[in-house]
Amino acid sequence: MTDAPLSLRERKKRATRAALSEAALRLAAEHGAEHVTVEAISDAVGVSPRTFFNYFDSRDDAFTMIDAESAQRVRDAVMAAPPAVSALDAVTGALADELAQLGARQDVWALHAEVLRRSPDLLARTMGAHMADELELAAAIARRVGARRDGAARDGAARDGASPDLYPHLLAAAAGTAVRVSVEHWSRHAGEEPLPAVFRGACAHLAAGLPDPPTGA
Amino acid sequence: MTDAPLSLRERKKRATRAALSEAALRLAAEHGAEHVTVEAISDAVGVSPRTFFNYFDSRDDAFTMIDAESAQRVRDAVMAAPPAVSALDAVTGALADELAQLGARQDVWALHAEVLRRSPDLLARTMGAHMADELELAAAIARRVGARRDGAARDGAARDGASPDLYPHLLAAAAGTAVRVSVEHWSRHAGEEPLPAVFRGACAHLAAGLPDPPTGA
DNA sequence: TCACGCGTTGCAGTGTATGAAAATCTGGAG
DNA sequence: CTCCAGATTTTCATACACTGCAACGCGTGA
Known part of the structure; x- marks a missing residue:
């Protein structure tokens, strides 16, 4: 699947990108993100500042874009889930799987969490990026939901008066919310409980x- | 209520801020946000570029920070709701009221929506700002539910292991999600349905x- | 009226970001 | 081995975002 024969060129590109990202994270965790210049990151890796911008559209992207393909994997999983599974379960399942496999690059994500904790700007930016992903996830959900009830009405298209496409967006947004709140909670209480468990609880x-609150009712 | 005797200085300050914000929005709606420089905004209002940065921490803030006090009003309303009202109802009610009164500055918000539609960067930034508000709203909710059950730690979700403050954050985030999705949906289908109604539906x-997917309703 | 406080302005300096052309490297063809 | 074509990196130039500092001018209260 991901075993395309990587050319030397491709390997070097990925190495450079990873090195830039990691250097950015390391420097930010040490000195605070706002005191880390593009020049410093580039010097640490041994490339020119201009090259940095060949890999990242902005300085902050080096801090925030840890795993660019994650959202795509979730979308694919949602689309590939068996038709018997409800949209809600398909989405939560796909996200739970993704969060479970997040422990792999644990060191990088720990740095990432530390950096975000220290600079709310970046945290906001990260969340904003997640929201952009949500819009595409909503599109995937809409295709899935549309495919499931294609049997009867073939015209299908929106004439539903009130909410033609509210549900997919709402589900995608709610799922993103669950992820976000879970990660925040999880990083606040440093690993008392495994992240997937927290996520399941939020869902x-x-x-x-x-x-209602844990009080009566 | 909020009619403290405003000094001339204060009035001028607010006028300048509003003028900068409106000019920024108008120019962005016309030429696209990324082509609007601080100098252009300042010239349109008749102040120096340096003054712009006395009012906004960054250029993008002029596009995104339309109503800085809104979040504070919602928090106050949540805290002021009668104890008999559940936290969920208090939050949704406060937000519905806020959204209802949003029609007043409708022209400004229409511009805002148009700008955000054309530049995803700003949309992400806006969402990030909303998320920061959510954290403070979560704190308000935590105080409220904490006050309601003073001392009597009860069962409920407490058996989820460690979830002392998961619920407030989750409720705040879910409420913010409902607002966001509602506004997006509402601005996509330009005003077919009043915003508070969409919001109620999302809630x-x-x-x-x-x-599950809305098969008929 | 006068002086003080506060907001505004110009200026210098740092840092981000982009386009263009020159220099360098990679993967092959002859 | 040599050389080429395409891709990548670098250098250079430029525009814009943002910040501290010092001077200036207008509201405000004595």
Whole structure:
């Protein structure tokens, strides 16, 4: 699948990108992100500052774009889930799988969390990027939902008066919210509970309709 | 209520800020946000570029920070709601009120929506700012639910292991999600349905636990 | 009116980001 | 081995974003 014969060129490109990203994270964790210049990152890797911008559209991207393909994997998983599975379960399942496999690059993500904790600007930017992903996830959900009830009405297209495409966007956004809140909570209580478990708990709350605080009712 | 006797200085300051914000929005809607320089905005208002940065920490803030006090009003409303009202209802009610009164500056918000539609960067930034608001809203919710059950630690979700403050954050985030999705949906289908109605619908979906695609309703 | 406080302005300097052309490298063809 | 074609990196130039500093001018209260 990902075993295309990587040319030397491609390998060097990926190495450079990874080196830039890691250097940025390391320097930011040490000195604070706002005091890390593009020049410093480039020097640490041994390339020119101009090259940095060949890999990242902005300085902050080096801090925020850790795994660019993650969103695509989730979308593919959602689309590939068996038709018997509800859209809600397909989305939560795909996200849970992704979060579970996140432990692999644990060192990098720990740095990432440390950097975000120290600079709210970057945290906001990261969340904003996640929201952009949500819009594409919503499109995937819409295709899935549309395919599931294609049997009866073939015209299909929106004439539903009130909410033709509200549900996919809402589900995607809610799922993103669950991920975000879970990660925040998880990083606040440094690893008391495994991330997937926290995520499942958040999804349970949401699926129950946010009934009420742990008090009665 | 908020009619403290504004000094001439204060009035001028607010006028300048509003003028800068409006000019920024108008220029961005016309030429695209990325082609609008600080100098252009300042010239349109008749102040120096340096003064612009006395009002906004960054150029993008002029596009995104339309109403800085909105979040504060929502927090106050949540805290002021009668104890008999559930936290969920208090939050949704406060947000619905805020959204209802949003029609007042409708022209400004229409410009805002147009700008965000054309530049995803700013949309991401806006969402990030909303998320920062959500954290403070979560704190307000935590105080509220904490006050309601003073001392009596009860069962409920406490058996999820470690979830002392997951619920407030989740509720705040879900509420923010409902607002965001509603506004997006509302601006996509330019005003077919009043925004508060869309918001109520989104909340209904969430309160029902995202059951499944809306097959008919 | 006068002086003080506060906001505004010009200026210098740092850092981000982009386009273009020159220099360098990679993967092959002859 | 040599040389070429395409891709990548670098150098150079330029525009814009943003910040501290010092001077200036207008509201504000005595």
